[in-house]
Amino acid sequence: xxxxxxxxxxxxxxxxxxxxxxxxxxxxxxxxxxxxxxxxxxxxxxxxxxxxxxxxxxxxxxxxxxxxxxxxxxxxxxxxxxxxxxxxxxxxxxxxxxxxxxxxxxxxxxxxxxxxxxxxxxxxxxxxxxxxxxxxxxxxxxxxxxxxxxxxxxxxxxxxxxxxxxxxxxxxxxxxxxxxxxxxxxxxxxxxxxxxxxxxxxxxxxxxxxxxxxxxxxxxxxxxxxxxxxxxxxxxxxxxxxxxxxxxxxxxxxxxxxxxxxxxxxxxxxxxxxxxxxxxxxxxxxxxxxxxxxxxxxxxxxxxxxxxxxxxxxxxxxxxxxxxxxxxxxxxxxxxxxxxxxxxxxxxxxxxxxxxxxxxxxxxxxxxxxxxxxxxxxxxxxxxxxxxxxxxxxxxxxxxxxxxxxxxxxxxxxxxxxxxxxxxxxxxxxxxxxxxxxxxxxxxxxxxxxxxxxxxxxxxxxxxxxxxxxxxxxxxxxxxxxxxxxxxxxxxxxxxxxxxxxxxxxxxxxxxxxxxxxxxxxxxxxxxxxxxxxxxxxxxxxxxxxxxxxxxxxxxxxxxxxxxxxx
Amino acid sequence: xxxxxxxxxxxxxxxxxxxxxxxxxxxxxxxxxxxxxxxxxxxxxxxxxxxxxxxxxxxxxxxxxxxxxxxxxxxxxxxx
Numbered sequence: 001x002x003x004x005x006x007x008x009x010x011x012x013x014x015x016x017x018x019x020x021x022x023x024x025x026x027x028x029x030x031x032x033x034x035x036x037x038x039x040x041x042x043x044x045x046x047x048x049x050x051x052x053x054x055x056x057x058x059x060x061x062x063x064x065x066x067x068x069x070x071x072x073x074x075x076x077x078x079x080x081x082x083x084x085x086x087x088x089x090x091x092x093x094x095x096x097x098x099x100x101x102x103x104x105x106x107x108x109x110x111x112x113x114x115x116x117x118x119x120x121x122x123x124x125x126x127x128x129x130x131x132x133x134x135x136x137x138x139x140x141x142x143x144x145x146x147x148x149x150x151x152x153x154x155x156x157x158x159x160x161x162x163x164x165x166x167x168x169x170x171x172x173x174x175x176x177x178x179x180x181x182x183x184x185x186x187x188x189x190x191x192x193x194x195x196x197x198x199x200x201x202x203x204x205x206x207x208x209x210x211x212x213x214x215x216x217x218x219x220x221x222x223x224x225x226x227x228x229x230x231x232x233x234x235x236x237x238x239x240x241x242x243x244x245x246x247x248x249x250x251x252x253x254x255x256x257x258x259x260x261x262x263x264x265x266x267x268x269x270x271x272x273x274x275x276x277x278x279x280x281x282x283x284x285x286x287x288x289x290x291x292x293x294x295x296x297x298x299x300x301x302x303x304x305x306x307x308x309x310x311x312x313x314x315x316x317x318x319x320x321x322x323x324x325x326x327x328x329x330x331x332x333x334x335x336x337x338x339x340x341x342x343x344x345x346x347x348x349x350x351x352x353x354x355x356x357x358x359x360x361x362x363x364x365x366x367x368x369x370x371x372x373x374x375x376x377x378x379x380x381x382x383x384x385x386x387x388x389x390x391x392x393x394x395x396x397x398x399x400x401x402x403x404x405x406x407x408x409x410x411x412x413x414x415x416x417x418x419x420x421x422x423x424x425x426x427x428x429x430x431x432x433x434x435x436x437x438x439x440x441x442x443x444x445x446x447x448x449x450x451x452x453x454x455x456x457x458x459x460x461x462x463x464x465x466x467x468x469x470x471x472x473x474x475x476x477x478x479x480x481x482x483x484x485x486x487x488x489x490x491x492x493x494x495x496x497x498x499x500x501x502x503x504x505x506x507x508x509x510x511x512x513x514x515x516x517x518x519x520x521x522x523x524x525x526x527x528x529x530x531x532x533x534x535x536x537x538x539x540x541x542x543x544x545x546x547x548x549x550x551x552x553x554x555x556x557x558x559x560x561x562x563x564x565x566x567x
Numbered sequence: 568x569x570x571x572x573x574x575x576x577x578x579x580x581x582x583x584x585x586x587x588x589x590x591x592x593x594x595x596x597x598x599x600x601x602x603x604x605x606x607x608x609x610x611x612x613x614x615x616x617x618x619x620x621x622x623x624x625x626x627x628x629x630x631x632x633x634x635x636x637x638x639x640x641x642x643x644x645x646x647x
Contacts, residue, residue, distance in 0.1 A: 066617075071598070074616035078590045081621045085586045088628045089579050093635075207618065211608035219608035237613040239598065246595050272646045274636060281628035288621050295617040556572055557644040 006380035007146050014184050014384045015161055018177045018391070022165030025173045030424050033170030034101035034403050035268040040175055042275040046282025048178035049266045051185065051392035053080075053257070053283070054290060055131070056138025059185060059389035064361030067298035067305075070228070070236040074295075075246055079253025081284060081291050086258040088280035092267040094472045096276035097555045101268060102400070103261040103464060104408040110471040112548055113479040114413050119486050123463045124261045124404045128397040129437065130456045131262075135394035136442025139387060145332055145366065146383035152443050158391060159439040166395050166402075166435070167428050171269060174395045181388035186289055188385025189365075193293050196300045196372045210296035220299055227306050230314070232350030236299070242510065248521030255527055256457030259465035262396040265403075273558035301364040304371050309348045309356060316345030316355075325370035334360035334367075398438065402431035455497055458519075462489035462526030470534050475552045481538030489530030496522045571642040578634050582627050590620040 001009075027033045040048070058080070066073030098106055104124055108117025136155050143154025165173040190206075197209035201220060214220050224236040234240050241249075257263060266283075267276045308326070311317040319337065326346075329335045336358035337346050348356045366386075369378040406427035411418060418426070463486045470477040470485075497519045500508040510516055517525060543549070554560070593601060598612030606614060639645035 071613050071616050074594055074620075077617055078594055078620050081624050082586065082590050085583070085624050085627050089582060089631055210618070211606070211614075213608070221608050221610070221613070237602070237610050239616075243596060247591060250590065250595065274632070274639070274646060277628075277632045277635060281625070281632055284625050284628055288625050292618055292621050556575075558639050558646050559644045561646065 001376060003376040003379050004147070006376045007383050010377065010380040010384045011147070011387060014180075014388065017180055018161060019164055021176045021180060022169045022173045025165075025169045025176050027168075027170045027172050028424075030407070030420050030427065031101070032172050033424055033427055034399075034407065035265070036170075036172040036175045038099075038269060039271055040269040042270050042279035043282050044175070044179050045266060045270050045275075045279040047182040047286055048175045048269075048392075049263065049279070049283035050286035050290075051178040051182035051388070052266055052396040053263055053287060053393070054185065054389055055393040056135055056142075056386060056390035058290065058294075059189065060138065060142075060362050060365050060386050063294045063297040063301065064364035065298075066295055067302040067364050068361060070234065071239045072241045072246060073298065075241075075249045075253065077291055077295060079250045080257060081287060082250070083254040083257025084280055084284040084287070086254060087263070087267070088277055088284075090469055090472070091258060091264060092276040092280050093273045093558065094555045095264060095468070096267050096270065097273050097558060097561050098551075099268070099561055101265075102403050102408055103264050103468070104404055105412075106471065107464070107467055107482070108408065108412060110548065110551065111467070111477075111479045111482045112545065113483065116467075116479060116483050116486070117408055117412060119483065119490075120464065120467070121404045121408045123459055123486075123490065125401055127260065127456045127460055128262060128400045128404075129434075129441070132394050132397040132401075132434075132438040133441035133445060135390045135397070136438050137445050138390040139394070140442055142383055142386040142390065146380070155439050155442040158387070158394070158442075159435050162391060162395050162398065163432065163435050166398050167431050170427070170431075171265075171399055174399055175269060177395065178392045181392040182286060184388040185385040185392075186286070188381040188388070189290050190293060191378055191381060192368045192372060192374060193297050193300075195374050195378070196304075196368060197296065199372055200300055200303070206293050206296040206300075210299060214303070220303060224299060224303055227303070231306070231310075231348065231353075236302070242516050244516050245510070245513075245518050245521055248517045248524040250521075252457055252461050252521050252523035252527075255461040255465050256523055257460075259460035259463070259468070260456070261404075261460075261464065262393075262400045264464075264468075265400060266396070271561075273561050297368065298364065301368060301371070305359070305364070306348060308371070309346045316343070316347040318345055320344065322346065323371075325367050328370065329363055329367050334358070334363045394438065398431055398434045401434040402427050405430040405434075455494070458493045458497055458523030458526060459490060461523035462493040462530055466527055466530040466534060470531065470538075472552065472555065474535065474538070475549050476543055477534055477538045478541060478544040478548075480541045481534040481536075484537045485530040485534030488533045489526045492529055493523050493526030496526075571638065571644060574638055574642075575635070578631065578638065582631055586624065586627055589615060589623045594620045 031037055104117050104120035107120040139158035140151035140154035143149050144151045165177050193206040197203050197206040200214055201209035201212040203209035203212050221237055228236045270276050270279050338355055338357050340355050347353050406423055410426055411423050467482050467486055500519045593615035598616055601612035602610040604611040
């Protein structure tokens, strides 16, 4: 069978599975719709969280990014995993005990204020839309590259699938499809990685192959260091970014992860407080499976790529003799070769010997199976994996948007008198509306999608995280403090990012940055400002009312969490 | 109850200290210095930056779960 037939078959089967799960898990109450009735097994929730969290970017782009960044790629590896330690230790168990449905719910109740609730709603909706646009785009891109349909058709198919299980099944449908999607995506990621590791180092486990020797007897990483320096790049295992910037980016990503509403809300779905704790552990274990493989894939792919283009002798390979995948991916525009010196040979370098006008990050994962000459079904599997990663994240985000609107905005503020049935209807309408907006953004991406990722994490770090943490750990934190803290944190972070990314992008160089911190890392400073302001203002104004202090005491102990409805 | 909370904070502080030292310490601030030591093909700083810190994170959460379950029982605030 051809690659195309395999891809239609495997992608089709995975979609049929997701739809089947959606039909099986239809919901009838708001509690089921928002938090899957609170009855999800912690291991299942761990898998769902892992799929929820790992997006198209983790699956398709991250290994490629790392392979071009070398050691500095660790900002993503540590930043997107370390946040789970914060989640498990500082947030998840307490929010589970609190037992409501959304993040704005907690902020609104803990700070006894609809203003605080609304600030949280606006942040949650903004952060989620920013993120979801990229996911829908990812769906479109995978479709167009593997199935040769145009991006718009791809996005529309993706919208239809998500519509089906998010609108019908709410959190319950999303949870169980995410479990299936995790299995698809991790299998699709590990199979090519294992094959390549075997091929290059003779080790089945990519993480071990990473530290092993390659065909010529030298260690893979030493060889890469040598190749990189020879070609004018910095050594692969050395860092280039300033320490302070690496520090702040890592912190912003970690804290941002812990503050992202679609991740937090997953911990509302397990039956008990102790389940919330262990479930964070499972989630990180499942995530770590991919995140420790990615840097190995990055190193294998880079060594492979340099050798394929420059040849084992470093003289450049004749274009005529290049393997098929180079020409295949040249068609998609992800690779570009210009024969500058007219010798008919390709050459990749940092300096002016370079003839590869473009090598896209994404190629490192997408072309991996072809580079390693793996069978057609593995290539099809990568397509299904990329789609699973994008769809699972999109669904989680859409649910946050839908619940923020139906529950926090309508039920809690604008229309408190609606019945549960009506609220459920509004939740479904909001989800449907959000899918259309997300699809539109996926088809017509605003030019700045890539730049606004910094926004999502920066804002989550500078707004939610401090408000939640202080809400749990500082009984004295009150409405005045939280609102001023969130506003200062958001304004500072957004202002800094908007200035360097949109108003004056030319000035976006290390010399102009505050303390040498790039816009990607500025959320860390925003978070610190938020904490200081919240603390100071809270202690200068009157303490929160007695029933709020009792609420804090209540969430600090595990016993007495609300029960789950049966599955 | 405040004894429970204090014990909880002590657990958090010690686990987060490890979390910080491994990632921000070994993986970033001390990475260049640690690179002089090697484990197989890895320079040690690079290892912590791209592999080791993640393994430690996973272990930290499971250790936390154990410690907290024990603490909950000791102070009789556990569920069911």
